[in-house]
Amino acid sequence: MTDQTLTVRDNRTGEEYELEITDGTVRASDLGKIGKTEDEPGIAVYDPGFTNTASTRSSITYIDGDKGILEYRGYPIEQLAESSTFLEVAYLLIHGELPTKDQHDAWVHEITFHTFVHENLKSLMQGFRYDAHPMGMLLSSVGALSTFYPEARAITDEEVRHDQVVRLIAKMPTLGAWAFRHAQGKPYVYPDNDLSYTENFLSMLFKMSEQKYDPDPRLSKALEVLFILHADHEQNCSTNAVRSVGSSDVDPYSAVSAGIAALYGPLHGGANEAVLRMLKRIGSKDNIPSFIEGVKKGEERLMGFGHRVYKNYDPRAKIIKKAVDDVFEVTGVNPLLEIAQELERIALEDEYFVQRKLYPNVDFYSGLIYEALQFPPEMFTVLFAIPRTAGWLAQWIELVDDKEQKIARPKQIYTGARTLDFVPAEQRWA
Numbered sequence: 540m541t542d543q544t545l546t547v548r549d550n551r552t553g554e555e556y557e558l559e560i561t562d563g564t565v566r567a568s569d570l571g572k573i574g575k576t577e578d579e580p581g582i583a584v585y586d587p588g589f590t591n592t593a594s595t596r597s598s599i600t601y602i603d604g605d606k607g608i609l610e611y612r613g614y615p616i617e618q619l620a621e622s623s624t625f626l627e628v629a630y631l632l633i634h635g636e637l638p639t640k641d642q643h644d645a646w647v648h649e650i651t652f653h654t655f656v657h658e659n660l661k662s663l664m665q666g667f668r669y670d671a672h673p674m675g676m677l678l679s680s681v682g683a684l685s686t687f688y689p690e691a692r693a694i695t696d697e698e699v700r701h702d703q704v705v706r707l708i709a710k711m712p713t714l715g716a717w718a719f720r721h722a723q724g725k726p727y728v729y730p731d732n733d734l735s736y737t738e739n740f741l742s743m744l745f746k747m748s749e750q751k752y753d754p755d756p757r758l759s760k761a762l763e764v765l766f767i768l769h770a771d772h773e774q775n776c777s778t779n780a781v782r783s784v785g786s787s788d789v790d791p792y793s794a795v796s797a798g799i800a801a802l803y804g805p806l807h808g809g810a811n812e813a814v815l816r817m818l819k820r821i822g823s824k825d826n827i828p829s830f831i832e833g834v835k836k837g838e839e840r841l842m843g844f845g846h847r848v849y850k851n852y853d854p855r856a857k858i859i860k861k862a863v864d865d866v867f868e869v870t871g872v873n874p875l876l877e878i879a880q881e882l883e884r885i886a887l888e889d890e891y892f893v894q895r896k897l898y899p900n901v902d903f904y905s906g907l908i909y910e911a912l913q914f915p916p917e918m919f920t921v922l923f924a925i926p927r928t929a930g931w932l933a934q935w936i937e938l939v940d941d942k943e944q945k946i947a948r949p950k951q952i953y954t955g956a957r958t959l960d961f962v963p964a965e966q967r968w969a
């Protein structure tokens with residue numbers, strides 16, 4: 540017997556069970572043996588929101604929430620944001636290692652030459668109402684991509700899988716930019732394969748009648764940094780959605796569209812949009828104390844603060860705070876920045892936030908940058924979904940290759956009525 544075990548005594552029966560501890564976890568299936576009889580199921584774990592349940596083994600992203608550490612495949616996020624590119628990071632996430640020069644060039648070439656989408660998909664997008672939320676358009680069009688590539692169902696064929704990974708990473712900026720242009724009633728701009736990933740995205744967003752769009756390198760660099768920061772974040776709500784849906788062996792377009800749907804929600808990717816609305820509502824520094832009081836009374840949340848995993852300053856928020864200065868140098872300062880900084884200063888000193896370890900998260904400052912880049916708030920989540928696609932796909936590949944994974948199917952504790960007698964409507968309403 541090793542000491543890596545947990546002894547559990549079932550006081551209902553007096554029986555003792557020895558559960559193996561591996562990597563700080565016990566297997567739920569071992570718990571299921573406790574108290575199991577022919578008529579009764581064994582003990583299960585009740586964990587709404589999976590706050591203390593590991594759903595997978597993963598070697599993609601490491602987070603130490605207490606220390607504020609984030610690493611992709613072992614590389615600190617600060618170093619990647621400083622010196623890498625988004626496509627190199629995407630390669631790292633998907634393949635597990637940094638590319639050689641040849642691998643890198645081939646990867647960039649492939650992604651660059653898959654940026655165009657089928658013209659029918661363009662027609663599909665044009666069918667949306669003039670005021671359609673771009674995230675709703677993105678999630679539908681990514682789902683629709685599965686109908687253009689039916690071979691994507693062969694999820695265990697590595698070559699087929701690679702093609703879909705390339706297509707998805709390549710086409711996301713095109714779909715995202717078109718959703719943006721749609722809302723403005725502007726013509727959709729086709730990709731420009733001479734430009735880098737983020738430059739091309741800017742071109743598809745903002746190009747008008749000029750022959751060639753000439754993006755400001757400071758802005759494309761800032762976008763590159765933001766894309767790197769958002770590329771993966773282990774088992775968050777949307778990644779869990781991709782894995783859960785992917786566990787049915789569906790094609791990656793459908794699985795990724797489930798991730799986009801999850802990201803749409805205000806508690807996840809929609810938080811930066813909510814931050815900006817909050818800052819606008821606060822309106823001036825004078826109103827901050829009364830706003831904070833409202834938060835402390837539980838009337839509302841301080842959006843962009845708090846995190847399920849980080850109980851320290853989110854390392855991504857630190858990097859974004861630096862990028863804010865670079866962007867504002869080009870665009871001019873957003874007056875909301877003052878309110879955000881003051882809000883952060885007050886919250887970080889306030890007992891309510893200190894006690895609960897609530898610090899700024901990635902969304903607190905990203906909305907300000909996006910607004911300075913002239914994105915309407917509805918686009919913020921789209922800007923999150925584009926780079927996160929690399930992480931979702933890395934996680935999806937890991938899932939498909941993981942022999943231990945099964946179709947996701949949590950248990951429930953049933954609390955409803957039982958064995959009622961159904962009385963037909965005509966008798967009930969008589």
Ligand code: CMC
Nearest residue numbers: 806807810834840841842843844845846847895900901902
């Ligand atoms: N403002 C005020 N109070 C808060 C906040 C907040 N932003 N976040 C948590 N709390 C309080 C909460 O009321 C609770 O207090 P009490 O113990 O008195 O009931 C305590 O802190 C613990 O909160 P929780 O809701 O149990 O924590 P959680 O892990 O379930 O929620 C969260 C995490 C991110 C959903 C939450 O902090 C939140 O709603 N934040 C605002 C929304 C936001 O910024 N979301 C973006 C997250 S980062 C995006 C990403 O990484 O993908």
